[in-house]
């Protein structure tokens with residue numbers, strides 16, 4: 001979110017069209033001046049000529065203003081879309097380990113509530129300020145040409161209002177920050193109750209949840225009420241200020257007319273342009289506190305995106321040649337609880353390993369280290385003698401397949417869920433489908449590979465989901481397949497068949513964490529790893 005300036009380069013379009021509007025307004029003002037002047041001096045010829053130009057400029061102003069509104073809306077859309085897209089890309093820059101520690105709701109909240117506020121209170125207000133400045137300067141120029149003394153009054157107004165704006169933004173800033181945090185938690189709560197829908201209904205928890213929701217909603221609404229209340233005080237002060245400005249300006253103009261410094265036509269033009277002094281000052285006074293109040297939201301968003309731990313990865317990785325070696329590896333998620341201590345293991349290329357051990361013993365943790373989600377606190381994981389920490393994620397991830405019990409499916413076709421949007425021939429896809437035991441599933445549906453998978457696989461069974469994940473891994477031609485309870489939701493017959501096909505893969509290293517040992521395939525493993533009491537040791541099969 002740093003270097004926000006680059007998002008606003010596109011504002012040149014708004015600026016150009018605004019200059020056009022300002023130019024026409026300028027010409028219109030002087031056409032009015034000439035028309036009134038001609039009428040007071042009873043010069044018909046000059047009157048018709050200037051009246052003609054007055055009409056031309058007045059009509060030209062309509063399409064110019066329309067174009068301005070269009071460009072303004074289009075520019076806002078482009079800036080906000082770019083900011084949102086960059087935000088999501090920055091989220092994907094986060095380390096997996098740090099992302100897992102965070103509450104995901106903060107990202108959801110940033111992409112919804114925070115960006116709505118940024119659009120309304122930041123982007124739109126910056127555009128309003130450009131519009132206001134151009135209008136203000138045009139009006140000042142026009143009035144200065146009529147009478148320079150009014151320029152001094154105009155500048156006085158600006159200074160006064162900027163001070164008021166800056167002072168009034170302070171309380172709003174604090175409340176906006178608190179509201180944004182509150183919205184994050186509120187969104188998390190809503191997500192939670194919707195995902196626990198069936199548990200709430202079957203356990204008769206509706207009234208409790210509704211009450212809890214009402215309390216939280218009340219707090220959120222109350223915060224908005226406080227912000228609105230402060231904003232109304234600010235607007236009231238500003239309105240009083242503007243009325244005063246109008247009176248002062250009209251007093252000065254009337255005085256100068258009596259003194260003979262300004263013509264009557266000048267009074268008309270000043271009156272016509274007073275709005276363009278007061279309006280922009282009002283717009284700027286309203287926009288500045290809103291823009292400043294968004295600063296806290298940007299700070300919060302920037303913090304959510306920051307990786308606490310940054311390690312530069314320098315090594316490329318094309319293929320596994322010999323082994324994956326754990327050298328005195330120790331790991332803890334937090335200081336109190338060490339999960340693995342001084343683990344030494346060697347996974348050889350092409351061999352098949354079954355990882356077993358008691359629940360909570362650290363099997364999945366071992367896999368997470370091998371998947372490069374986390375780094376060992378001590379010791380090293382060496383991939384062909386190169387430290388896994390230094391290997392580029394993009395290279396490494398393209399060579400491993402992760403198959404887990406929890407499988408994520410996109411709301412898209414079966415084909416895209418299998419290929420993960422990469423290019424594979426139909427032959428390759430059908431081969432993976434066959435080996436993963438998905439043939440019947442594909443054939444039974446009239447749309448075949450184009451059948452639609454709904455909302456994370458709501459319309460398919462757990463076993464079918466597992467097979468999709470396995471087919472993905474096979475299709476990816478991964479060199480290292482890491483499985484975590486991948487067969488847990490399969491019937492024994494399918495589990496045995498799929499496990500056997502994975503164990504038959506040549507040159508592919510398979511590390512399978514599983515509670516269940518399928519006796520039929522046990523002897524096809526090269527080694528069994530027991531993870532227990534913070535240790536991981538090889539046992540013979």
Ligand SMILES: Nc1ncnc2c1ncn2[C@@H]1O[C@H](COP(=O)(O)OP(=O)(O)OP(=O)(O)O)[C@@H](O)[C@H]1O
Pocket residue numbers: 100333334339357358359360361362363364365366
């Ligand atoms: N992200 C995490 N943060 C903190 N502690 C964690 C985290 N993930 C796992 N743990 C803890 O680490 C220990 C090992 O967990 P792990 O999931 O590796 O065990 P496991 O052997 O795979 O267990 P199971 O067979 O039940 O899946 C457990 O005590 C668990 O509570």
